[in-house]
Amino acid sequence: MKNLLKYIITRIVLTIPMIFILLTLVFVILRIMPGDPVSAMLGAHAPEEVIEQKKEELGLNKPIIAQYFDYLNQLIHFDLGESMIFKQKVSQPIKEKLPATIELTVFGMFFTLLFGVFLGAYAASKRRTGRDYTIRLYANIVYCIPVYWMGLMLQLIFGVWLKWLPIAGRVSARIMVSDFEKTGFYTLDTLLAGDFHAFGDVLLHLLLPSITLGIVLSGIFVRLTRANMLDVLRSEYILAARARGIPERRIVYKHALKNAFIPILTMMGLQFAILLAGAILTEMTFSWPGMGRLLMERIYLRDYPTIQGIIVVFALFVSLVSLFVDIIYALIDPRVKY
Amino acid sequence: MNTDKLTKGSAKDNGGNSRYASKYSVAGRVGGVFRWFISSHKKYGVEWWILIVGLLIILFISYMALFPQTLAPYSPTDQHAGPQLMPPGPGHLLGTDNLSRDILSRIIYGARTILGVAFVAAILSSLIGIPLGLFSGFIGGIIDRILSLIMDSVYSFPGLILAIAFAAMLGPGVVNITLAVSVVYIPTYFRLVRGQTLTIKEELYVEAARAIGAKRWVILGRYIFPNVIATVVVVFSLNIADAIMTEAALSYIGLGLPAGIPDWGMDLSMGKKFLPSGTWWMITFPGLMIMILALGFTMLGEGLSEILNPRLLER
Numbered sequence: 001m002k003n004l005l006k007y008i009i010t011r012i013v014l015t016i017p018m019i020f021i022l023l024t025l026v027f028v029i030l031r032i033m034p035g036d037p038v039s040a041m042l043g044a045h046a047p048e049e050v051i052e053q054k055k056e057e058l059g060l061n062k063p064i065i066a067q068y069f070d071y072l073n074q075l076i077h078f079d080l081g082e083s084m085i086f087k088q089k090v091s092q093p094i095k096e097k098l099p100a101t102i103e104l105t106v107f108g109m110f111f112t113l114l115f116g117v118f119l120g121a122y123a124a125s126k127r128r129t130g131r132d133y134t135i136r137l138y139a140n141i142v143y144c145i146p147v148y149w150m151g152l153m154l155q156l157i158f159g160v161w162l163k164w165l166p167i168a169g170r171v172s173a174r175i176m177v178s179d180f181e182k183t184g185f186y187t188l189d190t191l192l193a194g195d196f197h198a199f200g201d202v203l204l205h206l207l208l209p210s211i212t213l214g215i216v217l218s219g220i221f222v223r224l225t226r227a228n229m230l231d232v233l234r235s236e237y238i239l240a241a242r243a244r245g246i247p248e249r250r251i252v253y254k255h256a257l258k259n260a261f262i263p264i265l266t267m268m269g270l271q272f273a274i275l276l277a278g279a280i281l282t283e284m285t286f287s288w289p290g291m292g293r294l295l296m297e298r299i300y301l302r303d304y305p306t307i308q309g310i311i312v313v314f315a316l317f318v319s320l321v322s323l324f325v326d327i328i329y330a331l332i333d334p335r336v337k338y
Numbered sequence: 339m340n341t342d343k344l345t346k347g348s349a350k351d352n353g354g355n356s357r358y359a360s361k362y363s364v365a366g367r368v369g370g371v372f373r374w375f376i377s378s379h380k381k382y383g384v385e386w387w388i389l390i391v392g393l394l395i396i397l398f399i400s401y402m403a404l405f406p407q408t409l410a411p412y413s414p415t416d417q418h419a420g421p422q423l424m425p426p427g428p429g430h431l432l433g434t435d436n437l438s439r440d441i442l443s444r445i446i447y448g449a450r451t452i453l454g455v456a457f458v459a460a461i462l463s464s465l466i467g468i469p470l471g472l473f474s475g476f477i478g479g480i481i482d483r484i485l486s487l488i489m490d491s492v493y494s495f496p497g498l499i500l501a502i503a504f505a506a507m508l509g510p511g512v513v514n515i516t517l518a519v520s521v522v523y524i525p526t527y528f529r530l531v532r533g534q535t536l537t538i539k540e541e542l543y544v545e546a547a548r549a550i551g552a553k554r555w556v557i558l559g560r561y562i563f564p565n566v567i568a569t570v571v572v573v574f575s576l577n578i579a580d581a582i583m584t585e586a587a588l589s590y591i592g593l594g595l596p597a598g599i600p601d602w603g604m605d606l607s608m609g610k611k612f613l614p615s616g617t618w619w620m621i622t623f624p625g626l627m628i629m630i631l632a633l634g635f636t637m638l639g640e641g642l643s644e645i646l647n648p649r650l651l652e653r
Contacts, residue, residue, distance in 0.1 A: 021491040029503050144632040148590055149625030160616055277498035284591055299506040
């Protein structure tokens with residue numbers, strides 16, 4: 001137990017320099033790159049004094065080192081600064097849009113696991129048959145499909161041709177969000193408000209974007225699950241279960257799968273970064289009002305503080321998730337020595 | 339009794355057949371290549387065909403990129419190629435877009451952009467990442483730890499978001515997008531090469547080389563680097579596949595290129611606007627091409643990987 005605590009603390013301590021490096025990287029990218037944000041904002045024809053005044057206001061005239069320490073100082077106090085374009089703190093739009101992205105990411109991961117793990121387990125149980133090879137082919141191809149293209153094709157088929165599912169937004173226009181909005185997680189909010197009609201609507205809107213994410217990322221999980229399942233299915237306790245007459249399906253999906261799950265858990269954490277990136281593209285495709293679309297909007301508007309704030313939030317998320325996964329892995333797998 | 343020695347060195351073998359004809363005639367050579375081809379399959383299994391298919395895809399699309407004029411019926415920027423928004427049909431095999439441009443031609447010319455950016459970005463990344471990895475792994479010590487920490491942090495960050503940040507700050511343009519994409523993959527090469535260097539450094543032959551007085555650079559260049567190459571080539575191919583996806587994604591969200599240059603990602607984002615009216619041909623074909631090109635490089639990489647480092651037979 002004492003060892004486990006030591007491991008966790010060491011891991012947390014290691015995360016701090018990584019976050020620090022990422023924050024510095026973000027700062028470098030956004031400040032030391034060519035291009036003057038103020039001219040871009042005010043237009044190149046604005047009078048000199050106006051540009052200078054704006055720069056003074058935003059603190060861009062101080063030496064880079066001073067700006068860097070200002071930046072770090074702000075972050076330590078959890079202050080992400082203020083938007084250059086709108087009169088708002090950076091944290092405000094982020095707080096509004098973050099739940100949308102999280103909801104999309106969670107459902108996306110759900111479908112990824114649903115497709116990936118079960119297809120992988122099935123392929124392992126039907127090893128070396130045509131079905132196995134087909135599933136492996138699927139896994140290899142799917143990784144090369146651009147997320148947004150898959151989204152567009154699904155929109156085309158299910159939204160335009162079949163008209164079964166909506167293709168944009170989180171809710172239909174007829175539903176008043178303010179009726180139930182509380183946490184920002186619409187699935188939760190509608191349930192809490194007891195509005196099942198709205199709940200169904202929210203789910204319908206979630207379906208296409210999440211399935212898009214799910215399909216494209218499932219390939220890796222198919223391969224991973226299949227490989228692990230092949231090992232587990234060869235072990236002696238599985239043989240014993242078969243000898244006892246337990247039906248094959250229960251053996252594969254209940255006993256074997258549970259034991260093969262640990263590496264899948266770690267992979268989930270590693271894939272989180274890719275899921276976030278995919279979420280940005282999916283949000284653009286489905287007009288999903290989340291962090292990804294916010295990022296792109298602010299990039300077009302050249303609102304550097306907000307852009308910086310969003311990327312900082314992403315970096316923190318990724319670091320925390322990877323830390324979390326490492327700790328869970330150490331807790332669950334008795335073979336890990338710490 | 340083996341009579342081969344009787345005829346050894348002469349122009350005819352024991353069966354009276356000419357030894358030279360099959361070796362030097364054109365038909366003989368072609369047959370020989372063919373035979374080597376087929377026997378390679380027996381040696382390497384299905385991965386060989388995967389490699390070949392990948393190679394064919396890449397060669398075909400490279401041809402499209404290098405000699406588009408021989409394939410495209412119209413100019414990609416010609417806004418009077420035909421009627422507006424026409425579905426695929428005679429005259430316009432893949433249809434026309436909202437500015438009356440022929441989509442087939444845009445696809446053919448678009449190959450140049452995407453392949454060029456991805457390839458150059460991959461080369462840039464490797465030119466920076468590989469030497470850094472060699473150096474870091476070989477030197478060890480505090481420099482190695484600092485570099486590793488930096489590279490690991492960048493590596494753990496979602497690549498696309500990093501590329502978006504760089505592209506957003508650098509602005510539109512082919513050069514900028516290439517730089518943005520290449521930065522993302524430097525840690526990949528670094529980690530790979532550093533890991534290999536660390537392993538090879540402990541090998542006996544490196545110790546022997548040091549014992550006979552080989553200088554550091556000689557050890558790095560002559561002993562470590564050649565052993566690293568095999569894995570690097572595989573990663574290079576897979577890297578190009580990834581770079582293709584990243585470049586297409588960047589131009590899809592509008593960060594990439596000015597409007598004049600035909601690009602598959604940008605065509606997708608243009609076609610998106612016309613999707614609700616059922617204009618499927620504007621989005622289907624560019625996306626399909628991105629997928630096929632990425633698949634080609636992936637197949638090449640996986641095939642090469644199996645051939646250069648064969649996996650143990652799956653039980």
